[in-house]
Amino acid sequence: MPIQKSTMQRRWFLHMNIALVDDSAADRNSLKLYLHVYLKKHRITAELEEFTCAEEYLEAAQHRTFDVVFLDIYMKQKTGMDAARELFAAGSRTKLIFLSSSTDFLRQSYSVRAVYYLVKPIVPEEFEQAMQFLELQPDYAVPFLEIVQENVPRSIPTEKILYIDVQGHTTVIHTETECISLAVSFGKLTASLEADERFLPCIRGILVNMQHIQDMDGNLFRLSNGETLPINIRNKKKIGELWRTYLYDQMAKED
Structure with missing residues (x-):
């Protein structure tokens, strides 16, 4: 029975929804500056939404999903810790970073599974570490493939690549949305993809991204978009073992 791959991919936020919850406009503006620099540096796009109190944020969170929330603790009426407890009790998967002018609630932050506790005023080193703890990007060996298309440099997210093959004297990158001939x-x-565990040479002249393999059907790999790719018959057993090992490794990471 074929092993299904569609639910085994690790989440990678290419685009994120981020909530900034703080009753201080100055503190929100400072945080936005840090975020803009970080997101641009790491090629992540994000929608930033600001809230001046916990009540506004909790109301919004009922209708849309936020990937990350920066939550100030000391606010009028409901505190950030109160809001965090409500999120935790509701089973929210939003990643939480606390903001506070003191460390009074540092120990309590563990009880709601906060990713980090940033003390104001924020310093660059602490902010960098907080963002690293969020694990927004996957631990891929090659997150982007750098190419030049018609004299224009491009960065192709390798997660979007289905496979790469040779067609005559042209090498073609097949992505989820386009075919790029080079x-x-x-x-x-x-060459750079040889260090990335996701990419498997299934036959001479074809390199497939195992993230997009749905199943192995005889001498073919069936991809998530319905395409099929041939498997080298002589090395079929080894290729199949490499693919299954990759799947099991991904399942272990998900757990």
Whole structure:
């Protein structure tokens, strides 16, 4: 029975919804500056939504999903800790970073599974560490494939690549949305991907991204978009074992 892959991918936030909950406009503006620099540096796009109190944020969270919330603790009426307890009790999967001018609630932050506790005024080193703890990007060896298309440099997210193959004297990158033909050798284009565990040479001249393999059907790999790719018959057993090992590793990471 084929092993299904569709539910085993680790989440990678290419675009995020981030909530900033703080009754101080100055503190929100300071945090936004840090975020803009970090997100641009790491090529992550985000929608930033500001809230001046916990009540406003909790109301909004009932109707839309936020990937990350920066939550000030000392606010009028409901505190950030109160709001965090409500989120925790509701089973929210939003990643939480507390903001506070003191460490009074540091120990309590563990009880609601906060990712980090930032003490104001925020310093760059602490902010960097908080963002690293969020694990917004996957631990891929090669997150982006750098190419030049019609004299224009491009960065292709490798997670979006289905496979790369050779067509005549052209190497083609097949992504979820487009096919990119390049006048460059297959070996040169794919050299950097050899260090990335996701990419598997299924037959000479074809490198497949195992993230997008749905199942193995005889001598074929069936991809998430319905396409099929041939498997080297001589090395079929080894190729199948490599794919299954990758799947099991991904399941273990999810757990």
